[in-house]
Amino acid sequence: MDTRRYRGFTVPRFYEGIAANRDEAVERFYQGLVGSMRTLMRALRIDTTVIGAEHIPAQGGALIAGNHTGYADFILLGTGPFLHGERLVRFMAKASVFDVPVLGHVLRVMKHVPVDRARGGDSIAPAVEMLRGGNLVGIFPEATISRSFELAHFKTGAARIAYQAGVPLIPCVMWGSQRIWTKDLPKHFHNVPVIVRYGSPVELTGDAEADTAELKRRMQELLDASRAEYTALAGPGTGEAWMPVALGGTAPTVEEAERIYARERAERDAKKAAKQAKRARKVRK
Numbered sequence: 001m002d003t004r005r006y007r008g009f010t011v012p013r014f015y016e017g018i019a020a021n022r023d024e025a026v027e028r029f030y031q032g033l034v035g036s037m038r039t040l041m042r043a044l045r046i047d048t049t050v051i052g053a054e055h056i057p058a059q060g061g062a063l064i065a066g067n068h069t070g071y072a073d074f075i076l077l078g079t080g081p082f083l084h085g086e087r088l089v090r091f092m093a094k095a096s097v098f099d100v101p102v103l104g105h106v107l108r109v110m111k112h113v114p115v116d117r118a119r120g121g122d123s124i125a126p127a128v129e130m131l132r133g134g135n136l137v138g139i140f141p142e143a144t145i146s147r148s149f150e151l152a153h154f155k156t157g158a159a160r161i162a163y164q165a166g167v168p169l170i171p172c173v174m175w176g177s178q179r180i181w182t183k184d185l186p187k188h189f190h191n192v193p194v195i196v197r198y199g200s201p202v203e204l205t206g207d208a209e210a211d212t213a214e215l216k217r218r219m220q221e222l223l224d225a226s227r228a229e230y231t232a233l234a235g236p237g238t239g240e241a242w243m244p245v246a247l248g249g250t251a252p253t254v255e256e257a258e259r260i261y262a263r264e265r266a267e268r269d270a271k272k273a274a275k276q277a278k279r280a281r282k283v284r285k
Contacts, residue, residue, distance in 0.1 A: 001229065003049065007083060008038050010049040018058055020086040023134075030088050030110045037075050038082075045191045046072075046180065047233075051226075052198035053080035056087060061131035061167040062201075064089060065158045065215060067223065068140040069149050070177035072194075077138050077172055080198050089138040090130055113137060124161045131165035141215065145183050147257035149244045151220055159204065159211035168201035171215060173222040175230055179242045193233040195226040 002013040025031065041048065056062065066077045074091060081087035088110075095116040098104040107114075113127050127137050139161070141154040162169035176194035181187045199222050202215050227247065231237075236248065243249020252260065 001051075008042055009079060009083060010047065011053065011083065012051060015053065015083075017083055018085050021058065024088045025086050027088060027110075031086065033110075034078065034082055034088070041075075044189050046189075047191075047193045048076065048079055049193070049195045049229075049233075050079050050083055050197075051195065052200075053084040055170055055198045055200050056081050056084040056136070057168065058085045058087075060134050061165060062136050062170055063127075063131060063158060063162040063165070063167055064136060064138050064170045064172050064198075065141050065219070066138065066172040066174060067151055067219060068142050068145050069174065070145065070180055070182040072177045072180045073140070073174055074138070076174045076177055076194060076196050079196050080172070081136055087136055089136045091138040092127055111135065124157060124164070127161050128165045131161070131167045137161075141212070144261060147183055147252050147260060148254045149178050149242065149249075149251050150246070150254050151216055151223065152254065152257065154212050154216050156208040156212045159202075159208045159215060162202075163204045163206050163208070163211065169204060169211075169215065170201050171199040171219045171222060173197050173219050173226055175223065175226040176234070179234075182242075185241055193230070195230055195233075197222045197226050 003010050004013045005011075006015065006017065056064075064077060064081070066073060078089045081089055090111045090113050092113045092115050093107065095114040098107055098114045111130070113130050115123050115126070117123050119125075127139070131137050139158050141158045142152045143155055144152075146152040158169060174194065174196050176192060178185070179188050179192045180194070181189070199218055202211065202218055204211050237243035238248040240249050241251060244251050245253050251257075
């Protein structure tokens with residue numbers, strides 16, 4: 001692929017940027033944070049190739065669904081929207097995070113979206129409202145970091161939210177993020193190439209299960225393309241812990257990763273139950 005440098009990123013030579021989104025360009029705090037992250041990525045030599053940014057709408061709402069392999073994914077998923085109109089992504093996060101002093105205020109200023117899972121089906125309402133208001137919203141259908149670095153089980157929330165809001169559902173895949181910072185592996189903050197790839201919107205039917213399967217299929221295609229190109233940037237990755245077993249690496253298999261996640265979830269639930277029981281005993285006293 002013939003590429004060039006554009007605003008600190010590597011992009012296809014044919015890519016042309018567009019004018020900044022007027023409404024979002026004036027959000028000084030969030031835009032300032034984006035600028036700081038760009039500066040940090042350059043300083044650390046995180047060489048990011050962005051492909052398909054033209055699929056990000058210049059105006060109006062869209063839901064961007066990304067795979068999740070590392071803690072830098074929140075930054076990387078926003079690179080395409082930045083390049084294509086300096087748009088900002090509002091991420092969905094647990095409602096409890098918004099109750100944390102200082103952090104909660106920062107998240108609200110950036111207009112991120114609280115998700116209260118206790119509300120069941122109504123938990124998607126804030127995201128739908130944000131999308132209908134013309135914003136970009138980011139979501140990770142796997143709901144957790146995939147330790148296998150393969151696409152794990154997808155929840156149907158992305159398909160349901162996009163269909164209900166009447167906005168495009170844009171697939172996004174990041175590859176190389178797991179080498180920077182992820183679960184169970186050493187951090188590696190210098191000289192890491194990353195590929196961020198966006199696809200055209202998924203055609204939605206209203207059947208959440210079928211639409212989710214199509215989203216995952218499309219994201220697998222994007223992932224396969226990025227992995228093939230990544231070899232030229234970082235070598236085959238044979239025997240590396242950041243590479244899936246199916247590609248010659250030593251990461252956990254999908255099944256092993258699911259067992260690890262289930263064990264961690266059970267431990268979290270047990271700790272939560274113990275805290276609730278302790279509070280209940282104090283109240284009775």
